[in-house]
Amino acid sequence: MVNTPIYLDNQATTPLDPRVLDIMMPYLTEHFGNPHSSTHSFGWRTEGALELAREQVGRLIGATSDEIFFTSGATEANNMVLKGAMALWGPKRPKLLTVVTEHKCVLEAARFCEKLGFELEILPVETSGLVNLKKVSAAIDERTALVSVMAVNNEIGVVQPLKEIGAIAKERGALFHTDAAQGFGKIPLDVDELQLDFMSISGHKIYGPKGVGALYKRTGRERSLEPFMSGGGQEEGVRSGTQAPALVAGLGAAAAIATDEMDLEHQRMERLMSSFLGRLQDAVPGLLLNGDVERRWPGNVNVSFPGIDGDLLLANIRDIAVSSGAACASAVSGPSYVLEAIGRTVEEAKSALRIGFGRFTTEADVNFAADHLISAVSKLGGTKA
Amino acid sequence: MKNAIYMDYNATSPIRASVIEKVSTTMAEVGNPSSVHSAGRKARSVVEEARAKLAALTGARPRDVMFCSGGTEAANSVIFGSGCKSLIVSQIEHDCVLAAAKRVDHPVFKVPVDRSGVVCLDELENALAQAPAPALVSIMYANNEMGAVQPISHIVELAKKYGARVHSDAVQAAGKIPIDVKFLGTDYLTLSAHKLGGPQGVGAVILAPTAPFQPLVTGGGQELGRRSGTENVAGIAGFGEAAFEALAGLENSERLGALRDKLEQELRAYSNDVVIVGEGTARLSNTSCLALPGVKGETQVMHFDLAGICVSSGSACSSGKVKVSHVLDAMGYTQDVAEASIRVSLGYETTEAHIEAFVSAWKKLYDRTSRR
Numbered sequence: 001m002v003n004t005p006i007y008l009d010n011q012a013t014t015p016l017d018p019r020v021l022d023i024m025m026p027y028l029t030e031h032f033g034n035p036h037s038s039t040h041s042f043g044w045r046t047e048g049a050l051e052l053a054r055e056q057v058g059r060l061i062g063a064t065s066d067e068i069f070f071t072s073g074a075t076e077a078n079n080m081v082l083k084g085a086m087a088l089w090g091p092k093r094p095k096l097l098t099v100v101t102e103h104k105c106v107l108e109a110a111r112f113c114e115k116l117g118f119e120l121e122i123l124p125v126e127t128s129g130l131v132n133l134k135k136v137s138a139a140i141d142e143r144t145a146l147v148s149v150m151a152v153n154n155e156i157g158v159v160q161p162l163k164e165i166g167a168i169a170k171e172r173g174a175l176f177h178t179d180a181a182q183g184f185g186k187i188p189l190d191v192d193e194l195q196l197d198f199m200s201i202s203g204h205k206i207y208g209p210k211g212v213g214a215l216y217k218r219t220g221r222e223r224s225l226e227p228f229m230s231g232g233g234q235e236e237g238v239r240s241g242t243q244a245p246a247l248v249a250g251l252g253a254a255a256a257i258a259t260d261e262m263d264l265e266h267q268r269m270e271r272l273m274s275s276f277l278g279r280l281q282d283a284v285p286g287l288l289l290n291g292d293v294e295r296r297w298p299g300n301v302n303v304s305f306p307g308i309d310g311d312l313l314l315a316n317i318r319d320i321a322v323s324s325g326a327a328c329a330s331a332v333s334g335p336s337y338v339l340e341a342i343g344r345t346v347e348e349a350k351s352a353l354r355i356g357f358g359r360f361t362t363e364a365d366v367n368f369a370a371d372h373l374i375s376a377v378s379k380l381g382g383t384k385a
Numbered sequence: 386m387k388n389a390i391y392m393d394y395n396a397t398s399p400i401r402a403s404v405i406e407k408v409s410t411t412m413a414e415v416g417n418p419s420s421v422h423s424a425g426r427k428a429r430s431v432v433e434e435a436r437a438k439l440a441a442l443t444g445a446r447p448r449d450v451m452f453c454s455g456g457t458e459a460a461n462s463v464i465f466g467s468g469c470k471s472l473i474v475s476q477i478e479h480d481c482v483l484a485a486a487k488r489v490d491h492p493v494f495k496v497p498v499d500r501s502g503v504v505c506l507d508e509l510e511n512a513l514a515q516a517p518a519p520a521l522v523s524i525m526y527a528n529n530e531m532g533a534v535q536p537i538s539h540i541v542e543l544a545k546k547y548g549a550r551v552h553s554d555a556v557q558a559a560g561k562i563p564i565d566v567k568f569l570g571t572d573y574l575t576l577s578a579h580k581l582g583g584p585q586g587v588g589a590v591i592l593a594p595t596a597p598f599q600p601l602v603t604g605g606g607q608e609l610g611r612r613s614g615t616e617n618v619a620g621i622a623g624f625g626e627a628a629f630e631a632l633a634g635l636e637n638s639e640r641l642g643a644l645r646d647k648l649e650q651e652l653r654a655y656s657n658d659v660v661i662v663g664e665g666t667a668r669l670s671n672t673s674c675l676a677l678p679g680v681k682g683e684t685q686v687m688h689f690d691l692a693g694i695c696v697s698s699g700s701a702c703s704s705g706k707v708k709v710s711h712v713l714d715a716m717g718y719t720q721d722v723a724e725a726s727i728r729v730s731l732g733y734e735t736t737e738a739h740i741e742a743f744v745s746a747w748k749k750l751y752d753r754t755s756r757r
Binding site for chain 1: 409414
């Protein structure tokens with residue numbers, strides 16, 4: 001028994017885990033205080049919630065709680081790091097290095113830095129969607145201020161070799177940032193092992209609330225950032241503005257659950273992916289998996305159906321909610337720049353679907369989705385006779 | 386804490402029951418408003434419904450309402466995004482405006498206020514005459530610490546004479562006094578949900594249809610390209626609901642005004658030396674800033690806390706740090722008075738009994754200072 005439409009768009013956003021909602025509710029009701037009200041118990045109570053969440057988020061990535069700063073989301077954190085690091089360190093080291101398949105908010109922030117006069121280099125990726133480490137190594141030198149490479153790609157799910165990139169960046173004295181919106185809470189990410197200086201984190205991609213994220217910033221003056229928003233000096237002056245205890249507590253709870261369940265969930269995702277992909281490959285000749293098959297988050301299945309129009313296919317699969325591109329600034333249609341970067345033709349890119357499994361996706365959901373999809377593809381003439 | 390009397394609404398307001406309901410039901414639904422499938426479209430419609438409610442609260446067109454993470458982000462986006470060549474602020478702005486003003490790379494002018502906390506219009510005109518055009522005038526609608534309401538439509542009129550644009554931080558005013566941006570003529574008005582009974586973590590900029598705006602947060606191009614980042618759908622839904630309730634309950638400010646006046650009259654009747662900051666000025670009806678010379682604000686706050694009453698000394702920012710108010714300083718109060726001040730701010734759950742409890746606790750404190 002499945003309830004349709006089945007939500008299979010867990011890269012766009014995830015449902016809120018009911019356990020997270022339970023943690024959040026008291027901060028919407030009786031504990032509503034401003035966490036920066038230092039003069040009364042309403043304020044102290046919510047300040048405590050912020051500190052607990054800071055520990056929970058930090059623990060998941062091997063950071064201490066004083067290295068975690070809450071933001072309104074990963075987009076804000078990415079903006080803070082790219083714009084803030086270049087504004088401060090760019091005058092000495094003018095180069096900024098990132099990758100062509102990064103999320104739009106990283107690329108937009110990088111282009112903003114370029115407009116200010118800094119040197120932007122955007123690395124290509126291989127057909128696997130992964131960066132070539134030789135090219136990474138050749139691109140980083142003593143004039144590079146910041147290297148920004150995402151952990152897990154939002155469209156095709158590939159996992160970049162952060163450890164190797166971190167080692168190169170460290171050796172050349174460049175700061176290293178990862179946009180971990182899709183990776184945090186899904187795969188192990190240890191800031192020391194990866195030699196990260198900054199990490200951007202999102203709440204709503206890990207069954208937490210929307211409107212909250214975090215920035216990991218390694219301690220030390222040399223990782224200072226030019227402030228992005230100024231004001232009351234909250235978050236040690238790194239990020240001003242009244243914090244939202246309900247949202248922050250939700251992010252903390254989501255991180256704590258992920259800490260406990262990440263390994264098992266990863267194994268379950270692998271089983272779901274392999275069964276789903278196997279069925280699709282059997283039925284659809286010429287099916288293309290976009291992104292490396294090994295180095296990927298298994299909750300992401302991005303596939304092209306050669307010869308079939310993705311939008312037409314979407315219109316025929318009303319019982320499953322999936323995406324034909326990244327969910328951003330709706331109404332911007334056009335082939336995905338990520339698929340273009342891995343060498344897909346316009347036709348191949350336009351025939352692509354991203355199917356995203358999550359914590360609440362069952363085996364029955366996946367079987368239903370495979371049947372539904374195969375029958376739609378068949379109707380459009382894309383399956384074996 | 387449930388039985389504590391909360392009188393610190395200007396720091397944050399308890400969330401209204403209907404808002405909690407709206408936020409929690411929205412949270413239970415999945416969907417990114419930018420996704421085209423039904424879950425996404427549903428989330429989109431939640432956001433748009435809230436946008437219409439914010440538009441109704443402020444007299445704006447829905448498309449001129451831009452959501453963001455709060456009042457601080459809203460003010461920062463305007464100050465860094467208006468494209469103006471100079472900035473004129475009052476001395477009593479919220480820290481988010483004053484701190485942003487320190488970071489702009491063009492000339493900044495600070496306009497003083499008079500003893501009652503109202504911006505000196507002559508001085509504003511002087512600044513407008515000197516400031517490289519176009520200037521951005523950023524003057525708050527109502528002050529967070531003592532409640533003075535600024536003559537925004539006069540300020541706009543003056544600014545327009547010099548081709549300047551006007552931003553008003555209306556975080557404290559919204560929901561307390563009627564606002565109509567068409568009548569006021571502001572180019573930018575900024576709001577925060579949690580000051581009017583909505584959730585923390587949401588704010589908005591209300592733009593004039595012609596106002597230039599360069600985004601602060603760039604990325605996926607949400608909010609018509611003005612503010613990237615996945616929308617805080619549940620928070621925005623709660624903001625909409627709070628705006629709706631605030632609009633419907635504007636007359637509540639009369640009730641609060643009567644309570645606040647009663648409070649001040651009782652203190653005044655009991656003592657000659659209590660200082661009521663901005664007494665006699667047009668103030669927010671819920672706000673009272675009281676100084677008891679010789680008794681530190683922190684001491685007073687602690688006394689009230691023991692009596693189960695939450696008030697504040699200074700504004701609730703930069704956690705832990707309580708500094709002497711720049712607002713009272715600008716109004717010409719001595720440091721002694723500024724250090725001895727507390728802020729009492731009322732809201733929709735405040736009752737007459739709360740006022741009586743406060744007055745009685747205050748009298749006890751006063752007697753202890755052995756003035757009588």
